[in-house]
């Protein structure tokens with residue numbers, strides 16, 4: 001079983017934690033999230049133009065790049081994480097241009113060497129799959145696609161075709177950050193999507209608190225938290241690991257116990 | 261010519277690709293809307309009443325057709341080819357941008373959208389968008405980099421007079437690229453009621469195609485006017501390129517006239533070995549703002565900041581059709597510096613009594629070099645895509661004049 005499949009085969013829903021690579025002491029921050037109970041790590045590849053992100057993650061991207069983070073550094077962070085945590089799934093999330101800059105085969109191979117399990121490419125619509133999808137599939141790396149409130153029944157098959165690992169349901173039509181979706185809308189969309197796929201479904205965008213996470217974990221296979229963690233890094237800098245561990249532990253408890 | 265297709269006027273393909281360029285690289289939330297826009301645009305294109313309304317507004321509101329003007333003193337000064345100008349700086353609002361805004365707002369209303377957003381650099385597209393929104397009574401939000409807000413105050417005030425809300429964008433270098441990011445973020449959050457009027461022939465399919473089609477009125481008129489006045493076609497077309505909308509609007513109707521040469525002029529800023537905005541001359545293919553095209557970027561695919569004295573050319577990308585026309589060899593591209601553009605700006609003021617915008621001043625600078633190499637019976641037709649009123653403060657500062 002792949003690392004991702006194992007994570008979603010646990011007897012409880014999965015907590016997926018996102019932070020941006022190169023923003024703060026990333027290794028220490030990732031270790032804190034795993035220690036707190038994160039089941040899956042999503043590592044953001046910084047980009048100068050994060051069009052789908054709200055202020056918190058935009059700022060994290062720019063802090064990281066301002067500190068000199070290169071693609072090689074992101075891959076090194078992933079490689080080191082894999083060495084320390086052989087079983088925790090690692091997903092690289094980012095925008096198309098840094099991923100395809102040296103060619104899709106180069107990127108797929110770099111992911112393989114770094115022990116990356118899956119890739120989320122925000123601005124690679126399924127219609128443009130040839131730019132990255134075939135190379136990732138060839139290398140055995142999952143391509144996790146996004147479905148959104150605007151992905152209607154006629155479009156869903158296009159999104160699912162070629163998706164693997166899990167499906168990321170974006171709870172709000174909007175950018176990452178503070179707005180949160182009504183649980184009724186999440187529930188009906190997740191159950192609608194479930195009828196079309198066996199992939200696990202993780203829900204993200206706007207999830208900040210253990211209470212919200214628990215509510216979503218009752219209807220989805222995973223819950224993604226990003227901006228709330230990234231804000232801790234912005235606020236606490238070198239002292240972020242302890243705070244990240246605290247929040248991820250509270251989130252993990254809420255997500256893991258949600259159905260009990 | 262290498263890779264020469266039968267026609268250069270049949271792009272893009274049904275997936276929005278111009279060769280390897282173009283496409284639809286957007287977040288999933290936007291995809292259904294973009295597919296819908298494409299469907300609606302096809303329907304509008306086939307609907308005679310859409311064209312009728314568009315043509316009527318261009319004639320009576322914008323003031324088209326714009327004149328085709330022979331520039332005798334500039335021609336004499338340069339001592340080579342005859343120089344002709346397509347006078348799109350005489351349009352309502354002072355640039356070619358309004359042609360596209362008229363087309364897009366008609367589409368927005370056709371789709372039942374009730375709110376308009378746009379990005380702007382120099383403020384010309386922002387002013388044109390605010391203008392059509394006032395004309396049709398739709399609320400309008402313009403995203404503009406905070407740096408540009410500071411250096412283009414008159415246009416900011418114009419937009420506000422026209423009823424638009426102007427949102428200064430502080431992320432990144434706070435210029436056009438960042439304004440476009442912010443417009444995309446607003447759009448994703450408001451897809452249900454909002455139409456995004458993109459200001460140049462770039463962005464996700466079908467924008468590059470529809471902006472080109474709306475701007476092609478420039479080339480269609482120019483072709484007819486030139487034939488009527490001289491009985492022949494020009495030897496060389498010249499246009500400045502920011503995202504490439506005025507250039508593609510002039511070039512496209514001539515692309516299958518094999519004897520008509522074409523020259524697109526990018527902004528070389530401080531010089532191609534320094535900071536500039538010439539994505540074809542100094543960039544590499546990549547993906548940004550919904551399309552694949554040439555971009556200024558580093559070895560990791562991070563986008564680098566552009567520089568041009570002309571805010572309208574200060575963008576690190578270029579429309580995908582130009583990327584394709586460069587690769588096929590059909591259009592030649594060059595770049596001129598800030599200083600060369602400033603000289604050309606003054607030259608046109610002095611010789612023809614026309615104050616051009618800094619954007620077409622780049623085209624004029626390229627003509628200065630090219631005209632001399634061409635025989636006196638040859639014809640250059642350049643796009644005078646904007647007037648210079650908006651730029652006099654920038655020019656005064658560059659020339660060290662206190663106002």
Ligand SMILES: Cc1ncc(COP(=O)(O)O)c(C=O)c1O
Pocket residue numbers: 355356357381382383384385459460461500501502503504505506507571572573617619620645646647
């Ligand atoms: C007068 C004028 N010309 C040219 C441009 C550049 O845009 P494009 O290359 O799309 O014509 C601008 C953009 O603001 C402009 O205001």
